[in-house]
Amino acid sequence: MPGAPSALHSARKAAGDMLDQQGLTLVACSGGADSLALAAAAAWHHQRTSGPSATARVGGIVVDHHLHPDSVEISGRAVSQLKDLGLDPVRIYPATVRSDSPLGPEAAARTGRYQAFREAMQDLGATRIMLAHTKDDQVEQVLLGLARGSGTRSLAGIPAARGPFRRPLLDLSRADTESICRHHGLDWWDDPANADPRYLRSKIRTQVLPYLERELSGSIRESLARTAKIAAADADYLESQAKDVFPALLEDPDHTGALRLKLKALRAEPPAIRRRVIALAVAAAGGPNPSFERLSATEKLVTGSRSAGPVELEGHIRVHRGARQSPDYGKLVIVPPSG
CATH class of the missing domain: 3.40.50.620 (HUPs)
Structure with a gap:
């Protein structure tokens, strides 16, 4: 025109x-x-x-x-x-x-x-x-x-x-x-x-x-807009990797609807993937995307915190590490609000 x-x-x-x-x-x-x-x-x-x-x-x-x-x-x-x-x-x-x-x-x-x-x-x-x-x-x-x-x-x-x-x-x-x-x-x-x-x-x-x-x-302004494009590409890739890993770490939920992730395999993942897998599990349990502070507290259950939890997340989601001599030993357990 x-x-x-x-x-x-x-x-x-x-x-x-x-x-x-x-x-x-x-x-x-x-x-x-x-x-x-x-x-x-x-x-x-x-x-x-x-x-x-x-x-x-x-x-x-x-x-x-x-x-x-x-x-x-x-x-x-x-x-x-x-x-x-x-x-x-x-x-x-x-x-x-x-x-x-x-x-x-x-x-x-x-x-x-x-x-x-x-x-x-x-x-x-x-x-x-x-x-x-x-x-x-x-x-x-x-x-x-x-x-x-x-x-x-x-x-x-x-x-x-x-x-x-x-x-x-x-x-x-x-x-x-x-x-x-x-x-x-x-x-x-x-x-x-x-x-x-x-x-x-x-x-x-x-x-x-x-x-x-x-x-x-x-x-x-141009620099910040360029930063957004680069970060978006990186985030998309990491999220796609986490989505590929998530099913392999997830065990079938029981009658309570609780989700269980294999602790040793989750611990072996790089932090960027590990945090995203945890967030995916929380979403699958019906919770909102966890805050950085709550996600970090949950990640410590995976990487060796003495405490086994539970960690309380947004949306009344609770996460804990399975206790010794229990069926959940070696698992990270995500409990939905009704669990």
């Missing part, structure tokens, strides 16, 4: 690669520049009459968190622009945001948002949802991971694909999405919360990153 920013062509290609050619893909739109730019890129495929994406169906979902006094007007304007772009169907879904969430307002909003996404997929028969995270979001996520000290997977940042969710714009910047919006004459909304330093991510965006660019390197 003459005069179109180069970012638009990149966005169209990335969106096309992630569309479900056989089903309905929804674009999640907040009314901000990132999500409107993604909607414009996806809509181009929706409107095509020839080529590999000619049959692609693209709709839109606007999630209203009701956290801003003008949220109804903002959501309505987003819906109008999505329809003008040709997306169909387009719906608004409310998000339930618990004000008393122990995880804080950002996590509470995210939980409510993803619940709305899944509800929309079920109601509309969609198979995928596209989310408009950009390179800037990725960089912020890497810094959050560094601050939390939470390992390779956290440094890998935001995945391009997980379950039904796709993120085509991770190689584009916010400046790119704004140029796409200007090209299409789209009127985006700047959420004031994005610049509010009371929120950790906003503080990273408005204070930490500008400081690092000024004092450390003007190319810090």
Whole structure:
């Protein structure tokens, strides 16, 4: 298209690669520049009459968190622009945001948002949802991971694909999405919360990153985005190795549903694999991904701690080492909540 920013062509290609050619893909739109730019890129495929994406169906979902006094007007304007772009169907879904969430307002909003996404997929028969995270979001996520000290997977940042969710714009910047919006004459909304330093991510965006660019390197964003790609490849490989090892170390569960891992073989695995196998066993027992502290305490049961446990994990999962002269000797036992 003459005069179109180069970012638009990149966005169209990335969106096309992630569309479900056989089903309905929804674009999640907040009314901000990132999500409107993604909607414009996806809509181009929706409107095509020839080529590999000619049959692609693209709709839109606007999630209203009701956290801003003008949220109804903002959501309505987003819906109008999505329809003008040709997306169909387009719906608004409310998000339930618990004000008393122990995880804080950002996590509470995210939980409510993803619940709305899944509800929309079920109601509309969609198979995928596209989310408009950009390179800037990725960089912020890497810094959050560094601050939390939470390992390779956290440094890998935001995945391009997980379950039904796709993120085509991770190689584009916010400046790119704004140029796409200007090209299409789209009127985006700047959420004031994005610049509010009371929120950790906003503080990273408005204070930490500008400081690092000024004092450390003007190319810090590119460096952190590259770190995320390298860490993601490493994490994917280690997780695939752990998934291959896990079945060989796992014994058949008994009537209580408890899982047992062969202790000697688990101890022989490299730490990076061993920790991931333990996490897989915890997930198989119905627990959430264990924190680093709880996972480290569990690993000590494997590597020679005098204590045989139990170690209490999140989700009421208990882990202990089998006692001598018991049927569980030489095994790491993961007991589910009902066990």
